[in-house]
Amino acid sequence: MRVVIALDSFKGSISAAGAAEALAAGWDAGDEVVLRPMADGGEGTLDAFAVAVPGATRMPVTVTGPHGRAVEASWLLLPPTAEAPQGTGVVELASTSGIELLAGDLRPWDADTTGFGQAIAAALDHGVSKLVLGIGSSASTDGGIGMLRALGARVTRSDGSPVAAGARGLVDVAHVDLSGLRPLPAGGVVVLADVTNPLVGPRGAAAVFGPQKGLAPHSIHRVDRALAAYAAAVGAAADVPGTGAAGGTGFALTLWGARLLPGAPEVAALVGLSSAVAGADLVVTGEGSFDGQSAAGKVPAFVGALAADLGVPVALVAGRIAPDADVSAFAATASLTNLAGTAEASQAEPARWLRDAAASLAPR
Structure with missing residues (x-):
């Protein structure tokens, strides 16, 4: 056989x-x-690309993990191509802001995606022409706000002060200023998502994935309403498939201008x-x-x-x-x-x- x-x-x-x-x-x-070996945008996506692409290079980076402490991680630099003459950067949320980094000590209100954003910024600083982002295995339900702030956005309370990290800050969002966001690389940003859930509702980020990240049943509706208010603050639809991925990080990446794609088919094509x-x-x-x-x-x-x-x-x-x-x-x-x-x-x-x-x- x-x-x-x-x-x-x-x-x-x-x-x-x-x-x-x-x-x-x-x-x-x-x-x-x-x-x-396969992956769908979650844990192992970086490894799948590293095995499949000759000449791929791991680029070390220190980021702030979902527990608020430093994490030694890496992003992957793929060799130049006609589409990406300065190379493609592959960044994985799992190894920078992922739930496994918490080692079972879940932080449903305080974990966020800052580290993921910092690793993306490092790839942009290197000068890559394109980004491929895997966003599975998230530790938080912060709507991707930590990532956006690491890329230059300002997210504030009604009094103008910065919101706290994680879902704790999400519930206080009054204003979102995206004018300071770093520009996309010339070749764009492709996001590999492992789910098709929308941002809010019974199939949304809080209802479906919040409990996995430690969110108590009585808190789900509160966080879901906060995600809906966040979407309203930026004037974006909250029912788009995939925007609920990684606690709403899929939604935040669409605000930046990234394209959401199912992760498994992209990795399958690669291998x-x-x-x-x-x-x-x-x-x-x-x-x-x-x-x-x-x-x-x-x-x-x-x-x-x-x-x-x-x-x-x-x-x-x-x-x-x-x-x-x-x-x-x-x-x-x-x-x-x-x-x-x-x-x-x-x-x-x-x-x-x-x-x-x-x-x-x-x-x-």
Whole structure:
């Protein structure tokens, strides 16, 4: 058999590349196994570009993380092209303002996207012709205000004083002055989003993703109203798909003039996923938690649809498969939690359980 392994990272547990290698290690030695680590704009996007693009260079940068402390991160400089003669900068929100940086100590009211904006500014200072931004795995619901301020915007309260960081400041927004924003690079800014949710409403940033970032149920409506008021303050629509990504950072980037695109198709094109799948007998995809949200732009849904279009069966492996997840499109599934007995055990040794998952998924 020819098997293509196209996994996303298992967030906080193992990278996409590491997960693919571990699954391959458990596969039948008689099969041809092709690795295509994937990402959708969230954690691992920088790594996917670094692996796929010859000559890509990591550029170190120190930023203010979502906990308010310094974080040693990097952005990626891609070699010059006709479209981007001074190179393209790839910046990942996950490694600069991401939820994994909090190590479980969630800060629903105070985490923000300042570090992401600082890394973008560093790429602009370098002189890149184009920016590609991955905005998944955010730690905050700040509407991207931290990022905008790092790029020169002024966001103030009714008395003219700067708002506080995070959602705490979002609820006090009265005025947004974008006149000081740094100009876009000549080749523009492309944003890789992993979800299609709007900024506000029952599918918005606060309602859907706020609880993951520690926002209490009784606070969701307050933050949702603050996001709506923020959109009204800048005279922009709050119902555009993708603007709710990364706690509203997608919305803030559209204010800057960036274009929102689904992340998984862009990364897939970069790594040549379609041509690899076309010659396969089986595709294996997956992520850390496969749940009801996984159908909205996440890697497994995209890879599954691509494989189906090419007539190739697809199997799913995940750290956990939630009860609300629809797995009807997959020929086989494997949950590391079920194999290990507990979520804690699977997260402690993901490579081991991925090897075991290969044995359960491989046709015999």
